[in-house]
Amino acid sequence: MAADGRLPPDCETDRRFMAAAIRLARRHLGLTGTNPSVGTLIVRDDGDGPVIVGSGVTAVGGRPHAEPQALAEAGDLARGATAYVTLEPCAHHGRTPPCAEALVAAGVARVVGGASDPDERVSGKGYAILRRAGIEVTEGVMAEEAADLMAGYLTRASRKRPEVTVKLAVSRDGRIGLPGKGQVAITGEISRRQVHVMRAEADAILVGIGTVLADDPELTCRLPGLEARSPIRIVLDAAARLPTGAKMVKDAREAPVWVAAAAEGCDRSRRAALEAEGVEFLAAEIADGGFALPELLEDIAARGVSALMVEGGAETVCHFLDEGLVDRITVFTGPVEIGREGIPSPIAPERAPEGFHLVREARYGEDSYSEWVRKS
Numbered sequence: 001m002a003a004d005g006r007l008p009p010d011c012e013t014d015r016r017f018m019a020a021a022i023r024l025a026r027r028h029l030g031l032t033g034t035n036p037s038v039g040t041l042i043v044r045d046d047g048d049g050p051v052i053v054g055s056g057v058t059a060v061g062g063r064p065h066a067e068p069q070a071l072a073e074a075g076d077l078a079r080g081a082t083a084y085v086t087l088e089p090c091a092h093h094g095r096t097p098p099c100a101e102a103l104v105a106a107g108v109a110r111v112v113g114g115a116s117d118p119d120e121r122v123s124g125k126g127y128a129i130l131r132r133a134g135i136e137v138t139e140g141v142m143a144e145e146a147a148d149l150m151a152g153y154l155t156r157a158s159r160k161r162p163e164v165t166v167k168l169a170v171s172r173d174g175r176i177g178l179p180g181k182g183q184v185a186i187t188g189e190i191s192r193r194q195v196h197v198m199r200a201e202a203d204a205i206l207v208g209i210g211t212v213l214a215d216d217p218e219l220t221c222r223l224p225g226l227e228a229r230s231p232i233r234i235v236l237d238a239a240a241r242l243p244t245g246a247k248m249v250k251d252a253r254e255a256p257v258w259v260a261a262a263a264e265g266c267d268r269s270r271r272a273a274l275e276a277e278g279v280e281f282l283a284a285e286i287a288d289g290g291f292a293l294p295e296l297l298e299d300i301a302a303r304g305v306s307a308l309m310v311e312g313g314a315e316t317v318c319h320f321l322d323e324g325l326v327d328r329i330t331v332f333t334g335p336v337e338i339g340r341e342g343i344p345s346p347i348a349p350e351r352a353p354e355g356f357h358l359v360r361e362a363r364y365g366e367d368s369y370s371e372w373v374r375k376s
């Protein structure tokens with residue numbers, strides 16, 4: 001039990017505080033632009049057990065980074081303390097000075113890191129700055145969990161495209177809707193709220209024009225207090241058929257709407273009418289009658305989108321799956337039966353999709369939830 005603020009090295013304590021830092025980082029998911037949402041806790045032990053004396057999460061918009069905020073809160077108490085950071089502290093002079101140097105200047109005794117950073121301005125260099133200054137570094141604590149939370153950032157950095165999460169609501173008999181019937185209630189209220197949390201944490205949400213024409217969805221986050229966290233709404237709409245009266249067009253100035261349409265061949269007056277409502281157009285390549293998805297995703301990532309949700313319909317989901325562009329699959333299964341005339345789900349919830357492994361299962365009221373991540 002040290003009286004100088006230093007925490008005795010202990011795996012269990014490290015895991016506990018790293019888990020707390022990861023939970024903190026979750027707060028700004030979907031709000032930090034192209035920066036990952038990182039969590040930092042400054043913890044010290046003056047003889048009575050560990051106490052958090054500073055906490056920080058990457059600010060909305062991506063700056064300031066997490067560490068200087070946590071250090072500012074800790075003030076002099078940072079000296080001799082342990083810093084838990086969900087990502088290797090940065091080493092570069094960007095719009096803010098390097099966080100690794102800030103940790104050194106504050107006199108932190110030990111740094112416990114979670115995920116490693118693929119950004120070549122940082123990778124390995126952040127930890128090197130700390131070690132050179134005599135700081136004890138423990139890398140990779142709960143690295144998988146930390147990386148899972150910033151999968152959007154990591155995918156965009158390594159693959160130059162957003163992390164793609166497919167979300168499906170499936171009936172007990174494996175259907176996702178009824179042709180020509182618009183939105184069919186499959187899952188209950190708790191699942192609906194859970195989906196809205198997912199939307200709040202995503203940067204963008206994508207659907208095919210067929211889903212818009214059939215369901216007229218809003219695709220916003222409508223949880224009380226989180227309305228401002230709606231993602232960008234993207235519609236795959238080669239011929240720009242999106243109606244100007246669609247619900248999502250009505251509030252396009254609050255939550256952006258991007259229409260991916262053929263660069264050539266869509267009606268100019270339709271396009272102008274949508275643009276007048278605040279809708280933006282992405283020039284997409286159409287190959288063999290279908291969207292060139294890899295190029296489109298690259299374009300979307302270049303505009304700053306790291307985490308993309310694909311909410312349907314079946315054809316769009318299948319297209320993403322066929323192209324190997326899905327990183328995560330989430331399925332909410334409701335107790336209702338739709339019958340044989342229903343639209344079959346591209347994913348059967350009772351077995352793992354090929355090439356994916358199960359990472360989470362939950363119950364939301366009468367619904368069950370499964371989440372799979374692609375085996376890398």
Ligand code: AOF
Nearest residue numbers: 035038058065066089090094095099119
């Ligand atoms: C940290 N703490 O909270 C975050 C980090 O454009 P800049 O200067 O903000 O740098 C962006 C890079 O900083 C980003 O690619 C990632 O490597 C790191 N993000 N680093 O120490 C943080 N958000």
Ligand code: ZN
Nearest residue numbers: 065090098099
């Ligand atoms: Zn930094």
